[in-house]
Amino acid sequence: DSEATSFTAYSSLSTDSHNYTMQEFALRYFRKSLLLLDQTGGSAKKAAVNLVQYSKVRSQAPIQESLIDLRNDDMSKQAVAGFQVLMQFMGDQSKPRSKDELVLLYELLKLCREEDLRDEMYCQVIKQVTGHPHPEHCALGWSILSLFTGFFAPSTTLMPYVTKFLQDSSPNQELAQNSQENLQRTVKYGGRQQLPPPGEMQAFLKKQAVRLFLIHLPGAVDYRTNIYTFTVAGEVLEELCGQMGITDPQEVQEFALFLIKGEGELVRPLSSHEYLNNVVTDKDMSLHSRRLGWETPLHFDHPTYIETHYSQVLRDYLHGKLMASAQADAQLAQLAALQHLSKASKSPPSEQELLAYIPKPLQWQVNMANIKNLVDQELRQLQGHSSQTAQISFIKATSQLPLFGYTVYMVLRVSKIVLPGPILLGLNHQHLVLMDSSSQKLCCSITLKDLQRVQLLSPLEENGPPGLELNYGSADKPQTIWMELPQAQELQYTIIFLLNSSMTSTQWPGLN
Template sequence: MIRACSASARVRSSACCPWSICSQGGVSGPWEGRSGLFPDDLNPALRRPRLPQLPPGSPREQEEEHEDGPPPRHQSPRTWPRPGPRPWPHPWLRQPSREGSIQGSILGSVQGSEIEILQYLMMDFAMRYFRDAATRDVSKLVEHTEVPISESLIFFLDPELKELAVQSFLSVMMFMGDLTMKNELSEGDCIKHIVLLGKEKEFLRDEIYCQIIRQTTNNPHRESCTLGWRLLNLVTGFFPCSSTLKPYASRHLRDISQNPTHPYQKLARVCEDNLKRSLTHGGRRHVPSHLELDALLAGRSTRRFPIQFPGGVEFPCKIRSFSVALEIVQELCFEMGIQDPSEVQEFFIHATRGHDGMVRPIHPAEYLFDFLLDDGSIGLSFRRLVWTHPLTFPNDIYIEFHYHQVLGDYLDGKLLLPGSDSALSKQLAKLSALQHLALGLQHQPSAAELKDYLPGQTGGSTSQKLLPSCLSQLAAMASLGPSDAKRAVLDELCSLPLFGTNIFMAQKVSQRTCPSPCVVAVGQEGVLFCQPKTQVRVFVIPLADVLSLRSVRPKKDKVPVVEVKYGSPAHPKSISIHLKQAKELCHILAVIMEELVRPPINSSISSFTEFTH
């Protein structure tokens, strides 16, 4: 087993894999129940590994808590349908030769056998894919060196990849202190160079992984090795390795993370978790900010950040550098007593931009630190967007959360009470009395207090007229405690026609039957277009009929526009919605579509960079 930073535990090829190349010209390893030195051509399974040859011009890419502490074990309830970019296979595996076919020969034939426990060591990977594996001692190619490389470790045909690999190794060595830092460079510059290479050149990712693993294996300098492990922590979180390297890198990290005597056991566990996330979700989208980078270099990978619940209550959460939104959603839902994975998927973290108030739901697979800017201009909140599951009231936090979210929509005038004037007055008085009881107040409310319990569009004189009826309702419901009063409010409001939808007010809609202004509600039934005064539906686009959507940048002094294509793919129709929150509507409709309709729709909405900058 390859051991990092242990000078006494040198790697010997004959002990680390079921077969190894010997200087005498044969192959040492097990064969037909025996072990020893056998001729090369005795058994195909014992032949020297040959790298497949490709024609010149191989395919190229198209364009605060200490981290040593054990990370939380978050179990994802399901694999999300949008996991981010998938790792490309290596250039040399695009057209493998018969003799060089790795997947179908040794690895495929030994799974489930006793030999499997000896598979996937980094030295095995080096034997198969390193350019110098046939001419040099392979054990030296997978352990620390103080001499810069002149060519890539992995066999590349592309000259650009060879050169970039050399530059990457120089940055790794300078960051770790194995090479004198150039005057104009800093540790941060080295990290950004490495991360950007991995983000922009997918075929170079395995090379970067192998370089850092090499420099942290049998490294005699503890300070250098610690920096190398912190660099590996960054790299495993920012981009994944390929499916070819995955079993080897995973085995390397797992062996160390399960060794209680290894000095970097905890960091290996962090890297192991980061790699699992990046393989699932695609890795971070942007290089770390200056503040985050400084914290990571100091060994701090966690930040306590407040997430605002409906009603303004802030719930402090520990967010790690490579936490995805789903993990935090799961934590918050657990606090509310929600454990059904399908119900958890109905809740979303939202990012709010400070200078203009733009709101964007964060996809479960997105990394939260990609949204948190150094200037603190991005706030996070938590809301329910989908309401397919009925309300269950398992605990007080659940009741408080849903009460304030639904009540907020009611007081903002988004949920209108139906009925005649007399019935409407009775409902207004009842809901006002319940809100008073929900606050735990014992005194009778004044007309001024009653005004705070009424929707915003209600006239000022209404509170005085409703006061007698409200006091009568209070007397009849005096026995209700705050929690029961909140549940009663939810029971009243959840029967309204637009309950469970995300409601916007559009200035105009291109559909002739729609009024101007027009209420646009997005929910599980689709996109609803309603009369603003009665919320009576005038037009509906079912979710299954939505083909695509995009937000259009407004011209000067104009309102942004959302364009929705719907209907038959052969003969699509289009509708334009003019409203200030065009991007927010686009994002919300997109995540609801992805949750309730498979496959997700095509959408062209504001990019991440556009939102954070």
């Protein structure tokens, strides 16, 4: 009776104060019979401390029942077995001959993946790292907790107690700080969920889990960064943008990391919440970054910012994706002169250089003699311009071209549209447009928010390009258009990426 009275009084006090200590959680949610363990007449508060503190294990069955009342005998048995695995991993019990650290680690992760057992496994590890007398054993327990927090968040009931526990522990414990950061990341990005391959976990156990990644930017610029077990694409993108002087979160969202496999058999943008160790799994995979959105005003206050933007725009221009006109000699000459100045060249351009400054689709349509005379005039007028100034001027000049600010694809064939040659497809956060590259005429415009479905189609002909079918419009007036292009799958992924980035839901239903 006195113990019951003490328990009720302390429980009521905890309800009012909301300290969110693990002792408070134990009094609320642990099996009440456990209040008698290790208790020799002390208060319920002292009993609660014992419930969430390491105690020496004297038997092969450290606990007889789950710490939390799971109300399921099978779950309770799994919890008991999990506690023993935890003891074996931490070195508090001898390991079975058939199991090494890696096997035990996966067993613990698989138990924590079970939603009904997740809070139980969190509580078991927290109990065993609290007051553990052997630092090396305790560190192994913390390593497990750092993995739990990075993969699976506890329930909303346990969350404030775990958060408080990590906050109180982190000032003097590096692994506690790591666990706190991992938990914050899991809350923000959803947790890694997918268990890692054995090689990665072996590296984790050996404290060698850091991977050096190269991010390839336009203009042959490479950015080196370290990737950890729970690094997500959004963090790397934010870090990368910071190195270019980009601090506005809205502008950061206009960039994307692209995963490229091999020679381009897979090209897709990565969502900000994707864990990089989950997606970059093969040696022939690489990460590239480029700008997808151009709504934020450009600012030319950082050399890497200028160089990468110039290189991306230049590549699109020279491939004919910005729709310069063969009849606009003055414009072509100005852009050619700026390209030459960007190389900081002191001598006039050669005929071969001059031809290379013209977009490839126009090289045989323009009067090169006239272009040369106009370029010479431009170079005299621009004398004294630095390479960087020329690059900025080039970006500003090309920003007046029809498809500037769009991601552009060359489409070989489109339903409903009959044209003598290929047409250009432009994609940004709001629209998908189709334009005749010869006449610069707008053939079709689809608002992205009107898209209902985007479906990849098999090639219609052997060795032909794949297709993409778009269903859009209202329920009353549904419309369908299909197109053929070599980058159909990349286009599909990019459309989904842009839709997801502008919607509150984490998954747009139109990916097929």
